[in-house]
Amino acid sequence: MKRNIVLRAFSFDFPNDLNPKWNTNNPVFAHFFNGVSLTMPYLEPYLCRTNDEARKLIQDPELLHDIKQFNGQEYRHHECHKRLNVLLNKNGYPEFKEIEDKIRYSYQKLSGRSLPVKLAYSAGFETMTQGFTKWLLGKRTKLFKNACPYISSFWLMHMIEEAEHKTVAFDVYMACSGSYFTRALGVFHGSFHVLGYSFAGMLAAMKKDGLLWTLKGQLGIASLVGSIIWNIGPYFLNALLPWHDPRNSKDPQWFSEWVEAYPPCDPQKQPLVDTSDPLMPIPF
Numbered sequence: 446m447k448r449n450i451v452l453r454a455f456s457f458d459f460p461n462d463l464n465p466k467w468n469t470n471n472p473v474f475a476h477f478f479n480g481v482s483l484t485m486p487y488l489e490p491y492l493c494r495t496n497d498e499a500r501k502l503i504q505d506p507e508l509l510h511d512i513k514q515f516n517g518q519e520y521r522h523h524e525c526h527k528r529l530n531v532l533l534n535k536n537g538y539p540e541f542k543e544i545e546d547k548i549r550y551s552y553q554k555l556s557g558r559s560l561p562v563k564l565a566y567s568a569g570f571e572t573m574t575q576g577f578t579k580w581l582l583g584k585r586t587k588l589f590k591n592a593c594p595y596i597s598s599f600w601l602m603h604m605i606e607e608a609e610h611k612t613v614a615f616d617v618y619m620a621c622s623g624s625y626f627t628r629a630l631g632v633f634h635g636s637f638h639v640l641g642y643s644f645a646g647m648l649a650a651m652k653k654d655g656l657l658w659t660l661k662g663q664l665g666i667a668s669l670v671g672s673i674i675w676n677i678g679p680y681f682l683n684a685l686l687p688w689h690d691p692r693n694s695k696d697p698q699w700f701s702e703w704v705e706a707y708p709p710c711d712p713q714k715q716p717l718v719d720t721s722d723p724l725m726p727i728p729f
């Protein structure tokens with residue numbers, strides 16, 4: 446069945462005094478996802494720009510519609526990440542500015558590559574997000590337990606929409622190129638580029654906190670890396686198969702419940718997940 450990609454108000458009222466260490470149970474996890482957030486205001490507009498370039502080569506009206514919806518979702522995501530990153534910077538980590546400058550420059554450089562390389566990067570990155578979606582939604586009760594409801598809800602809703610538009614970047618690549626070798630390189634390129642900057646953000650914050658060279662910090666990093674390999678690794682390997690198609694990956698249960706129940710009473714106001722609830726049900 447054809448999936449409907451819905452444009453929703455994607456807006457969370459982050460409090461001005463938002464604590465960048467929003468998950469006191471697992472500060473390494475919080476710092477890692479803050480690092481991921483640093484890349485988003487550059488990555489997500491890049492995905493939209495690349496799709497706009499590809500649009501001129503595509504005739505299929507359904508795919509053109511999917512691109513429009515995909516770009517609408519990614520554009521809203523990046524605006525929210527931008528607001529979050531300002532708060533992270535202001536509330537403790539001005540050193541993120543230097544990392545963001547490097548990220549901005551790297552996306553400028555990437556924008557000069559050929560269209561197939563750029564689309565393969567997009568498709569590769571989007572494949573990796575499916576592993577993150579399964580991990581974050583499936584283990585939400587452990588990962589976000591008693592964490593800041595704004596950031597937790599923000600990440601969980603972001604992952605919902607990533608699952609919803611999971612086929613688009615792949616379909617655009619297949620419509621414009623389809624070469625296996627370039628796509629396989631894109632899986633490495635799109636995944637490790639974003640992960641690399643995310644880790645750079647995390648390490649800078651841990652260093653600032655004096656957490657980096659402590660036993661707790663090192664064990665936290667080891668546990669995070671292990672979780673990423675365990676949860677994202679299978680999606681990464683699957684994407685390298687010549688017959689890979691993202692529509693074959695199963696959606697998490699929480700995703701289906703969330704999408705079916707949407708919209709909440711007031712679709713402009715995003716309801717927050719109750720992170721103190723042991724089951725963390727959908728918030729509407």
Ligand SMILES: [Fe+2]
Binds near residue numbers: 489518522607
């Ligand atoms: Fe996104």
Ligand SMILES: [Fe+2]
Binds near residue numbers: 519571574607610
């Ligand atoms: Fe996406």
